[in-house]
Amino acid sequence: MKALLCKQWGLPETLTLEDRPDPVPGDNDAVVRVQAAGVNFPDTLIVQGKYQFKPEFPFSPGGECAGVIESVGAKVKHVKPGDKVICFTGWGAFAQLVVADARAVLPMPEGLDFVTASSFVMTYATSYHALKDRAKLKAGETLLVLGASGGVGLAAIEIGKVLGARVIAAASSAEKLAVCKEHGADELIDYSKEDLKERLKALTGGKGVDVTYDPVGGPYTEVALRSTAWRGRLLVIGFANGEIPRIPVNLALLKGCDIVGVFWGDYAKREPMNNLADLRVLIGWLKEGKLKPHIAGTYPLSRGAEAIRLLMDRRVSGKIVVTPQEI
Template identity: 75%
Template structure:
């Protein structure tokens, strides 16, 4: 099998595609023939040894993928060879095969193609956990999404609307904001051209946003927090900007607000039944047409490093997916 390998920590250009032995499952594991693997922001970190999880070298990036079960371990009962599944493994997905625990796969929705399926779990899972569980977003509240044109940002827009919120999308260009509008955003802020704090207050009649969803960090974190409503919830989702902001904690006191961490990867490990309930909700919304991943581009495995570079350089609205060019 071929795999995109990280053999030394570094930028995407250090990744190589090589042949490695086919995989074999342990008793509670499955091997999936991967058809498509989505690229997510953690992939840009894990190859540089900057992520919370640090696999041993060499490894393949790619935390979510979709394909067909090839082999199952002796104790596996929930899936069988030939089943079409979505895998969420943390890493290992950008390869022709991925090894998973049996509980790390779920059946694909029949209406999903492999590319769409590969781009579904991490972004929507993160955003539903953030908005429903961590923020307790209520119908009629205002949700402000930073980095709104990215994968988790667009998912947050769609889920916010599904939960009955008014959604303000913030991004860095008119083109990115147009994508946000297509996915249901009610109001738009270009934070390259407009003052973020002032515009959030204007769009909320001076009240501020009830929930701020921040996967970006960096320079916009503090002005966003300054525009939060009384008893608001500020969701710390990630740091795509590359800078972890230092927040003046007196703002939390003055606003009576909560600064809430969102770590979906550990949530899934610690609360697997709650994760499965969330995935059931998301699949229902997909079947209803309420949510749909925005696929910006696809890359063959041979160009997998380019896909990671495109995301790292923030040239992407939605998701990019690496395909294995297998028969459908």
């Protein structure tokens, strides 16, 4: 099989396309022929050795994919060769074949194409876990989404609207905000040109926002915390800005608010049944047309490094997808 390999820590340009032996499943594994693999922000970090875990060399990036079961281990009963599936791999999906823990392999809903299926799980499951479980977002509350035009940002906008929130989308250009509007945002803030704190004050009548969804980090986190309402919740999703903020925690005391960590990857491993229930809800909403993943483009396996670079440079609205069967 062909695979896009990371053989040393570095930027996406250090990845190489090589032949590798076809994987063989263990008793509790499934081997999937990957038709499409979503590109996510952790892919930009894992190849640099900056993510929460560091796979052994050589490995392929790619944390989620959709494809067809090639083979299964002796103890796997819920899927079989030939089944179309979605799976969460952590890494390894930027390859023509990937071996995955069968517990992280789900039958693909009918009517869903591979590209859409591959771009769905990580972003929407992260956002649902954050908003529904960790923040307990209620109808009528105000939700601020930072970095709103990215994959998780657009998912948060859509889920926020389904849950009945008023959604304020903040992004760095008019073009990105136009995409946010298409996905349901009620209010828009271009924080490259506008004062985020003052705009939030005006939009909330001085009350502040109930929930902030923050995948960006950097200087915007403290601004968002200062703009949080009494009993508000600041969701720490990630640090696309590249800077882990150091915030004055006295603000949490003064506002009676919560600073809440969100790590969906560990949640999915530690609480697999809860995560499965989340995915069933999300797939139901997808079938009903309440969720509409935004696919910005697809790239063959040989251009997988380019796809990671585009995401790393924050030049993507929505999701981009690698198609490993195309070289």
